[in-house]
Amino acid sequence: MIVYESYITELGDVAIAACELGGEDISRGIVALRFYDEERPLQLGAGWQRGASELTDLAALQLREYIAGQRKSFDLPLAPQGTEFQRQVWDALLQIPFGETRSYSQQAQWLGKPRAIRAVARANGANPVAVVIPCHRVIGANGSLTGYAGGLPLKARLLTLEGANFVGQGELL
Structure with missing residues (x-):
């Protein structure tokens, strides 16, 4: 199951989606991190459910640290879906x-x-x-x-x- 949550950052609103458990078709990790606003509405993936998770909160924390100049790299499991x-x-x-x-x-x-x-x-x-x-x-x-x-x-x-x-x-x- 993929969960997502919206967070407010100094760079704008961001939605972060994660797969917490992983499985046969998708690994555990961050699936998406998307900025959105009135010009660029949030595009949700099929079957995503709203709700923060350990991974979405960790990604939001690391993003805020990056924006504050306290982080130069991210330490997150990634699970982007693509070819x-x-x-x-x-x-x-x-x-x-x-x-x-x-x-x-x-x-x-x-x-x-x-x-x-x-x-x-x-x-x-x-x-x-x-x-x-x-x-x-x-x-x-x-x-x-x-x-x-x-x-x-x-x-x-x-x-x-x-x-x-x-x-x-x-x-x-």
């Missing part, structure tokens, strides 16, 4: 250090699929666990911000919080 390729892309995102960025091209090369830039970009866009799986650290080859499910202003705030450099830094904050 094998998507999971490979998301695993590659976890290798990008705090405060650094990569381009989609660099990410595709790291995966050994240098021509799969658009597929990598689509998989990044499908990342269900924002911030923890740091798709916000992937920017355009020219250093500019590119799409982000939480919106470019949120992406700019996350990168600025980490001290990362990108083009247009002051424009979106």
Whole structure:
């Protein structure tokens, strides 16, 4: 069973979903972390039930520590659902250090699929666990911000919080 709860953070409202027990089709871990607002309404997964859990509360705590500058990495079990390729892309995102960025091209090369830039970009866009799986650290080859499910202003705030450099830094904050 997947449970979710909404939390208020300095970056906005976030819903965190977790599978506490795991099973044959899904592992125990964080399934989703999604920012939402009036422009981006919360999208729930099929069968999710509202209710905080040990994992959702832990993820919220670690997210708040990250926002406060007290945490540079997350220590959470993850259980994002996606294709094998998507999971490979998301695993590659976890290798990008705090405060650094990569381009989609660099990410595709790291995966050994240098021509799969658009597929990598689509998989990044499908990342269900924002911030923890740091798709916000992937920017355009020219250093500019590119799409982000939480919106470019949120992406700019996350990168600025980490001290990362990108083009247009002051424009979106």
